[in-house]
Amino acid sequence: MPGREILKIDNLSVAFRTEAGLRPAVNGVSLSLVSGEILGLVGESGSGKTILSLAAMGLLPQNAVVTSGRVEFAGADLLTARPDVLRKLRGKRISMIFQDPMASLDPVFRCGDQIVEAILLHERMTRRQARERALELLQKVGIADPARCLRSYPHELSGGQCQRVMIAMAVACKPDVIIADEPTTALDVTVQKQVLNLLRGLNREIGAAILLITHDLGVIYEVADRVAVIYHGDLMEEAATADLFAAPCSDYTKALIASMPSASAPQSRLPVITRDGSGMISSAAEDRPAAKPKPAINGASEPLLHIRDLTKSYWVRENALATPRAFRAVDNVSLAIPPRSTLGLVGESGCGKSTLSRLVMRLIEPDDGAIEFDGRNLISLGREEMRAARRDMALVFQNPYGSLNPRQTVTDLVAAPIDIHQGGRDREAAVAKLMDAVGLPRNAMKRYPHEFSGGQRQRIVIARALALKPRLLICDEAVSALDVSVQAQVLNLLQDLQDEFDLTYLFISHDMSVVRHVSDMIAVMQKGRIVEAGPAGEVFDNPKAEYTRTLLSAVPKIGNADPIALEAH
């Protein structure tokens, strides 16, 4: 690429002050951003990628210290620049887009006022002119009704619209560099695709260089010109995108690419990233005894869970005066899951997936329909009978940080269902066995949740779900909060547990590749309805519903090199 070097990070090291001394977060990373290009920065959580970007903006948290290096921009070192010099660069020549668009806008000001404010911070013009400019910007970022958006508060917009507003502010002063930190992670795949297209288009149009930070290799593959991979604060490798994916040099990159589930080419087991004592990173697919044969999907076996015509409506009002109307969160849904198989339920946020999972457990009451579990209609059960019936099913939620009581030990957490349903009989022994089953050491039993990583916590949650030997496990976005490599471990674990305990899964996710990887059958949900259901291979390879095709085409895929192919049809 013929552009000139515009932002240069030179041998940057950042550490955090902790009680135990300095804990390094970024170790001697050098990177340079060339005008007009999109540089992807990939790494897992805790790899130091966000710290790197904050250092470039002089926005490091107070407990962070720069131990070495320079960040050069326009001939000046940003790390030593005076605050007012930095302030004039921020938003004007370097702007940032953050992960959670809803949280990144001030909730008590209208979007229009916030954009106008952002413009007036750096440009000399009247309020009226700034407002006109804001309107133009919103049109440019593809907001359908820009005038209405200007008047709206952030909570009145969707996540995708909020991110467009953020992008409008970021490009308001035609910056030289845009740092986008996980700009699409909080968004649905179809919205993600639109936002990535927009970024790519703006990159071409105004020529701003973009530093795109993400954990998602697919996103990088589709939009970045060059890629840098960062792991535990170390830069592992840097190469042109096509080269990196064709022939990754570092072991970590290889392992990272291998551990991604693929929507197009499912594997039976995901390789896991391991690091041995000497610090060598490798990708390992540990062998397990061959899985028991799965029951034939279309076979004669009675489904374990059979949902018929399930409907649930909520009453909503457009405004305080309007007559309430029924919003069908789950609309006439029918599904059947044979024993020991996995049904993947996919759809975008707000499509009714989670409502469905709660209906199955009767945590909320359906309006209509039947839920047959092992031949028994759960709807007809009384309160106490339902409580007893719940022993056979368990839920695993998305956020392993929020679903464990921080004041309880692992033993108490995992034994909670045993205490409730069996009066706590043999709880210690039972918990010890569960620890073995989910691959946690037994000495974990006396510890508290905050002592574990996200992946380990999700193992604890799974152990608790298995405590009563349920037959049905409902996983509601169970791996969505986890890094790719940890996600691979948990997905493998779920597979092993299915073989070991003859479990049946209802696996809910927005991630098409993960669903493809785990499911025997797939149901696609849109606006409360099942638009397509069938064996996994068939749904993915030969989708019938238009919506399924849209979803599949929006998934960033490695091996689909041309970014033009991304353009919305």
Add this chain to the structure above:
Amino acid sequence: MQTLSTFVIVVGARLATALVQLWVIATLVFSIMYIMPGDPVLLLLGPESHPSPEAVAAMRQQLGLDQPVLSQYLKWLGNAAVGDLGKSLDGYPVIEYVTASLPKTMELASAAILVAAIMGVPVGIAAALWRGRFLDGLLTSLSTLGISVPVYILGSLLILLVSLKLGWLPSSGYTDISRNAFLHFQKLTLPAVTLGLGLAASIARMTRSSMLEILSRDFVRSLRARGMRERRVIWLHVLRNAAIPIVTIVGLQLGNLMGGTVLVEALFNWPGLSTLLVTAVSNRNYPLVQGSIVTIAALFILINLCVDILYSLLDPRIRRKRA
């Protein structure tokens, strides 16, 4: 315009609730006469004097107590609705007493809130911005002290120090503003500070924690990343967001404030509603007791109504909440 109409509806609904609350209180106050032990007429006439049955009957008639309870209730309610709170035992309308003392209590309470806000908000902001430093510790301990010291002790100490030792301000009493405005405000200062200091401490602590919470939000980082001056970030964006819980705490603390006026008015000889109520209770002047309680309750409801409206003005998410 949809915003405006929704806002009007929200306020209207809140107003309707306030009216219902007022009705419940009026009913409770009415029943006091019947719930309280002893015959009010005998109490009024003085049981020791062994009044004649004729005197008792005459008194009953004078108070309208000889009529059926329901008609008494409806009459009381009807009169109260148009501002007629009956006649005091000395023959003057209750409303006259109330209108004379209500503004004085409102003035005291408003002055106390002003003192609390002026002292509490900046202290809270300073403590949040210098979190964990010496200043934070000092301010936080002082505010704990402010919450823990009872109003009457604080008031007595202030009188002792500011009036008696230093002689800066008069120790008690009330001067009408039309007669001597300077003296009026001089006499207002000590009671207002006494009453407001506790509230100032609560506001300071709430401001501190609320500021810290907002400062850690993503949008604050985004504002800084946009090149906004720190002053503008803090005073415009952070404070506006932090104000929502602060207004809540002020609203909740107003109950304590009204309770505090009883002691403060007595201590500083301030002729407000509480003084009126206390005198009425000790004189067994039942109509006056009823009248002042209803007025205090109405005042309380009104202040809460204002807090709620302010709340929805501050937070668009509440203003446009879908019912």
